[in-house]
Amino acid sequence: MTVPPTSPTHRAKSRVTRSTVIGAAGAVAAGAVITPTVMATTNDTDPAAAGTDDTKAGTTTETFPKTRSETATGQAPVETAIPIGYVGLRWGGTDETTGGGIRLRDADGSQGAWKPLGDGGCSVANGGGLLIAADQASGYELKAPDGATGLRSVALDCTHGPDRKVKVPSDPTRVRGVQYLSRAAWGADESLRFKPDGSENSPTAFYPFQTITVHHTAGANDAPDPAATVRAIYHLHAITNDWGDIGYHFLIDEAGRIYEGRYSGEDGMPAHDADGKVVTGFHVGGFNSGNLGIALLGTFTEQGPKEAARQALTRLVRVLVRLHGVDPQARVTYTNPVNGTQKEVSEISGHRDWMSTECPGEVMYQELDRLRTAVATGR
Structure with missing residues (x-):
């Protein structure tokens, strides 16, 4: 059984803290964001929670499902022992999805229709994999895109795995008053950031802020369990793509909940270090350092985001541009x-302004002028 994700919470204070509210206006804005409850279901204990005091002030222990995965290669039909919430795909030879397809098999054995792979989304444009919602299927069959080589797939179950107990701060976390779900609060398994030898796959690097880039995740709209979707994106980016972490700095679901993305340590606000520099993510290949990425969950090629998501994006971008002046x-x-590579862009840009991709979707891209105006005017 799946219940909604836990309320956002703060981390330890520092020179620029995650819990400090800077300015009364930001605190008022935070009230418009829905406070979620915890997404839990599942018997492994997260190493970060082991041996800690459950009664420590300001923290609570929450239970999240450990993400389970089964990998496969090629186009042969795949059957799994886990209910498949998402299928991750990766291939070489082309960054196009043309000619590719997937059909899912239900638990009762019935076979679904072939579906195209879509536009591929941010991850494929950046040389990574594609994530497809699978609606708890029991298996799937693939057609490789035209010209693709080395097709690999991974079935992901982000909702029914064994329990992981995680320490989650009990007070809301905010970026200058705008409330968000910390990594702990959406169930990020921090072990995914590390290689088998214990070294960090992609150590954090920080650079002065320059721009904000807006994305869509090119996944299913109206996702019933958005925190599970965020965990699936995290696994795809960190493990399948071998990036070592989720590529975006923030993600926003259709209900307007904001999720902390790329790990940035414990000393600053999310996405920043204590000096206000931005952690390098993995969202615009070749232009990541100093470029802060925000992704809306869903696909916005033929429809725009819901009003709650639009408002959350506006609030978040407004506090970020004010923070950085x-x-x-x-x-x-x-x-x-x-490396000194330069690109002329808008201060608030879309992914397609940097490289060849449909992201953030045609409808969302056309809304960026409206976003810039709303951020500038405060309306």
Whole structure:
């Protein structure tokens, strides 16, 4: 059984803390975000929670399902021992999805119709894999995209796995008053960030803020369990893509809940270090350092986001541009601090402004001017 995700909570205070509310206006804005309850179901204990005091002030122990996975190669039919919430796909030879397809098999053995793979989304555009909602299927069959080589797939169950007990701070976490779900509060398994030898797969690196890029995840709209979707994206990015973490700095579901993305340590606000520099994510290949990525859950090629998600995005972007002192309606020259590559973009851009992709969807892309105006005017 799945219940909604836990309320957002704070982490330990520091020079720039995750729990500090800077300014009364931000605190008022936070009230518009729905406070979720915990998403739990499942008997392994998270190492971060082991040996800690359950009665420690400011924390609570929540239970989340450990993500289970089964991998396969090629196009042969796949049957799994787990109910499949999502199928992750990755291939070489092309970054196109044309000609590719999937059909799902229900638990009763009935076979679904072939469905195209869609536009591929952010991850494929950045050289990673594709995530497809599978609605608790028992198996699937694939057609590789035209020109694809080395097709690999992974079946993911993010809702029915064994219990993981996680320490979650009991007070709301906020970015200048805008409430969000911390990584712990949406059930991020921090072990996924590490290699078998214990080293961090993608150690954090921080650079001064330059721009914000808006994405859509190109997944199913009206997802019944958005926190499970975030955990699936995390697994795809961290393990299947071998990026070591989720690629975005923040994600927003259709109910307006904001999720902390890329790990940035314990000393600053989410996505930042204590000095206000931005942790490098994995959302725009070649232009990631200093570029803060926000992804809306869903596909917005033919429809726009729901009003709750739109409002949450506006509030979040507004506090970020104020934090960094930039003009949300400006054109800027982004300069990659690692290799000097430059790109002229809007201060608030869409993924397609950086590279060839449909992201963040045609309808959402057309809304970016409206977003810039709303952020600038406070309306």
